[in-house]
Amino acid sequence: MAASSSSALFLTAAAQNLLCIKLAEGLGVEVPNRWITWFKASSLPAVGSLLVTPVIVYKLFPPTLKHTPDAPVMAKEKLDHMGPIKREEWLMMGTMLITVALWISGEHINVSSVVAALLGLSLLLLSGVLEWDDCLSEKSAWDTLVWFGVLVGMAGQLTTLGVVPWLSDLVAHMLKSLSVNKLGAFAILQLAYFFIHYLFASQTAHVGALYSAFLGMHLAAKIPGLLSVLVLGYNTNLFGALMHYSSGQAAVYYGGGFVKLPAVIRLGIIMAIVNLVIWGLIGAFWWKILGLY
Amino acid sequence: MAASSSSALFLTAAAQNLLCIKLAEGLGVEVPNRWITWFKASSLPAVGSLLVTPVIVYKLFPPTLKHTPDAPVMAKEKLDHMGPIKREEWLMMGTMLITVALWISGEHINVSSVVAALLGLSLLLLSGVLEWDDCLSEKSAWDTLVWFGVLVGMAGQLTTLGVVPWLSDLVAHMLKSLSVNKLGAFAILQLAYFFIHYLFASQTAHVGALYSAFLGMHLAAKIPGLLSVLVLGYNTNLFGALMHYSSGQAAVYYGGGFVKLPAVIRLGIIMAIVNLVIWGLIGAFWWKILGLY
Numbered sequence: 001m002a003a004s005s006s007s008a009l010f011l012t013a014a015a016q017n018l019l020c021i022k023l024a025e026g027l028g029v030e031v032p033n034r035w036i037t038w039f040k041a042s043s044l045p046a047v048g049s050l051l052v053t054p055v056i057v058y059k060l061f062p063p064t065l066k067h068t069p070d071a072p073v074m075a076k077e078k079l080d081h082m083g084p085i086k087r088e089e090w091l092m093m094g095t096m097l098i099t100v101a102l103w104i105s106g107e108h109i110n111v112s113s114v115v116a117a118l119l120g121l122s123l124l125l126l127s128g129v130l131e132w133d134d135c136l137s138e139k140s141a142w143d144t145l146v147w148f149g150v151l152v153g154m155a156g157q158l159t160t161l162g163v164v165p166w167l168s169d170l171v172a173h174m175l176k177s178l179s180v181n182k183l184g185a186f187a188i189l190q191l192a193y194f195f196i197h198y199l200f201a202s203q204t205a206h207v208g209a210l211y212s213a214f215l216g217m218h219l220a221a222k223i224p225g226l227l228s229v230l231v232l233g234y235n236t237n238l239f240g241a242l243m244h245y246s247s248g249q250a251a252v253y254y255g256g257g258f259v260k261l262p263a264v265i266r267l268g269i270i271m272a273i274v275n276l277v278i279w280g281l282i283g284a285f286w287w288k289i290l291g292l293y
Numbered sequence: 294m295a296a297s298s299s300s301a302l303f304l305t306a307a308a309q310n311l312l313c314i315k316l317a318e319g320l321g322v323e324v325p326n327r328w329i330t331w332f333k334a335s336s337l338p339a340v341g342s343l344l345v346t347p348v349i350v351y352k353l354f355p356p357t358l359k360h361t362p363d364a365p366v367m368a369k370e371k372l373d374h375m376g377p378i379k380r381e382e383w384l385m386m387g388t389m390l391i392t393v394a395l396w397i398s399g400e401h402i403n404v405s406s407v408v409a410a411l412l413g414l415s416l417l418l419l420s421g422v423l424e425w426d427d428c429l430s431e432k433s434a435w436d437t438l439v440w441f442g443v444l445v446g447m448a449g450q451l452t453t454l455g456v457v458p459w460l461s462d463l464v465a466h467m468l469k470s471l472s473v474n475k476l477g478a479f480a481i482l483q484l485a486y487f488f489i490h491y492l493f494a495s496q497t498a499h500v501g502a503l504y505s506a507f508l509g510m511h512l513a514a515k516i517p518g519l520l521s522v523l524v525l526g527y528n529t530n531l532f533g534a535l536m537h538y539s540s541g542q543a544a545v546y547y548g549g550g551f552v553k554l555p556a557v558i559r560l561g562i563i564m565a566i567v568n569l570v571i572w573g574l575i576g577a578f579w580w581k582i583l584g585l586y
Contacts, residue, residue, distance in 0.1 A: 136436055139429040 001057050001241050001271045003249050005049040008237035011038035012103055015144060016203045018113075019151070020233040023211050026156050027164070029225040033107045041230050041290055045282040049275055056274060061259075061267055088129045095123045144204070151208030159212060168216030175221060185221040186228075189214055190235055194276065197239040203247050207236055227292040231283070238275045242268045294350050294534050294564045296542050298342040301530035304331035305396055308437055309496045311406075312444065313526040316504050319449050320457070322518040326400045334523050334583055338575040342568055349567060354552075354560055381422045388416045437497070444501030452505060461509030468514060478514040479521075482507055483528055487569065490532040496540050500529055520585040524576070531568045535561045 007014040011021070011034055021031055021038075031037050102109075102116035124130040135141070158164050175185045193214045200206040211232060218228035240247035244254035244264045254264060287293060300307040304314070304327055314324055314331075324330055395409035417423040428434070451457050468478045486507045493499040504525060511521035533540035537547035537557045547557060580586060 132436075133432075136432040139426075142429055142435050143425075 001267065002050055002053045004238045004240045004271075004275060005046045005053065007240065008234040009039065009042050009046040009050075011035045012100065014203070014237060015148075016207045016236050017233055019148060019204060019207050020211055020229065020236060022152055023155050023207065024215060024225075024229040026152075026159055027212060027215055027219065029215070029219070029229050031226065031229060034113070035103045035106075037226075038230065038233070041287060041292060042234055044286040045234075045279045048282045049278045052274070052278060053271065057267065057271065060270060061263060088127075091127045091129050092124070095120050095127075095129070098123070147204065147208075151204070155208060155212045159216075164212050164216045165220075167213050168220040171217045172220030182221060182223055186218070186223050189217055189221070190231060191276075193232060194235055194239050194272070197242055197246060201245045203236055203240055206239075211236070224293050227287060230292070231287075234279065234283075238279065239272065242272055294560065295343055295346045297531045297533045297564075297568060298339045298346065300533065301527040302332065302335050302339040302343075304328045305393065307496070307530060308441075309500045309529050310526055312441060312497060312500050313504055313522065313529060315445055316448050316500065317508060317518075317522040319445075319452055320505060320508055320512065322508070322512070322522050324519065324522060327406070328396045328399070330519075331523065331526070334580060334585060335527055337579040338527075338572045341575045342571045345567070345571060346564065350560065350564065353563060354556060381420075384420045384422050385417070388413050388420075388422070391416070440497060440501075444497070448501060448505045452509075457505050457509045458513075460506050461513040464510045465513030475514060475516055479511070479516050479524075482510055482514070483524060484569075486525060487528055487532050487565070490535055490539060494538045496529055496533055499532075504529070517586050520580060523585070524580075527572065527576075531572065532565065535565055 007017075011017050017038070021034060024031065099116050099120035102111050102119065103113055105111075106113055106116055121130075121135075125132060125135075155164075171189075172185070175188065180188065193210060196210065197203075197206055200209075214232055215228055218232070219225060241250050244250055244261065246268070253259065259267075300310075304310050310331070314327060317324065392409050392413035395404050395412065396406055398404075399406055399409055414423075414428075418425060418428075448457075464482075465478070468481065473481065486503060489503065490496075490499055493502075507525055508521055511525070512518060534543055537543055537554065539561070543557075546552065552560075
């Protein structure tokens, strides 16, 4: 549940975030200073949500084991057994720091995020922390590469061929004819985008299928572009705990077998509403201050 | 030994052939109707070489076992054991035929070679002959993808930044100051390109490192562009059996353990000279007829 907000906090915390930004570019909405802009707008609602979520889940679904004095002892033993931090681990940490620093400051020193990522990979390969063979064996990375390539290409073509603008205008007109104002349209579109995720087994697939269309509807309804791009992006992370199949991490936690399906469904919908309320209220306030609308 | 000429025969017979065409584009030499042009120019010398090679190798390195009456019987038994051709195998053959047909005729019906390849892959995936997971596990394909991406990118930059033109002009001027005529320059450049392969453990790496520069030198020496592109491409295949590390297939045959290193070195250089003579003589005649020079 907490991972929903933590992956919304940083642009680089989830693959789908970068896909959102990429698709937004295709519709002509550029996000200046990406990493910082994303983080600034997400910071307050995400921190609010991260503080509240554990408390609520603790009440709703109390752990059966509340007193664990052995845990720190066991952890200490394991750490002693592992010994001091190894050379490779220091190098990994250093590379990660450099890469993230470049992602954050890249725009000012003219280093694109791709260059920063490739620099990090090259450092790991040169220092021997990673072998090229490790990279080739990383099947899920190749999967994501092809998956993203196809999705971005298809989304681009759907926009170029006029499908996305047509659908967006249609929905925007419909909302207008029902005399829904901008705030109403924003709420309806965000809620629809959110709950359609019951039909998706991957956040990336959801973004690929619907992000461009929904962003188009926001723009057609005259909702500010940058606000729409970011909030749809945050929204994409928040629905990750809706069901046990809703995201990669949800599948892993459910796969652990400790939480049964009825509890998943119940917690998923309750926390979804809690998150929407927190992000909606804090966001409305914070995004106004930041001048996003 | 024969694979050197068979992989030179068809554009689609080896990955490095396509890389040559791609790099040639970067230097402004377009190959019209790629597959056919490549095949037309290679056909006569390649067929000549394919007819002569087995005979010469048979004489130079006679098999220890010359009489194998059991082989056809064993083959028949294995075939009976395998049963009739399976559905998947028919589909694979059909897809291969469609793909190659599109590669051959693509230019006329406006289907690019990438579209043809992706169509073939899609057919295999849709018909269940291949699973996407098989593709993800194909590590050498991902290796080639990244390898080619980096090589093409680097070669492009070397040209853009002026390194290739500078080097090419330098060598061309040197050849001119030694009063070498066009034919002499062509021969020297092709031989140099060929024998430098003793230093390379991969045909693709060789193409990536030297193809653009050598093509540039040909062009600077006023040798016709299309001829240079094709002959350097054929050349790249012919040096595949020079040493046991010279190409993927050479490594596999040597890895079988039947041929010892001294025999590899001896056969490699003898057959290299035989191939150069055959391709040189038949080529000189054939390429004149085709109007390549």
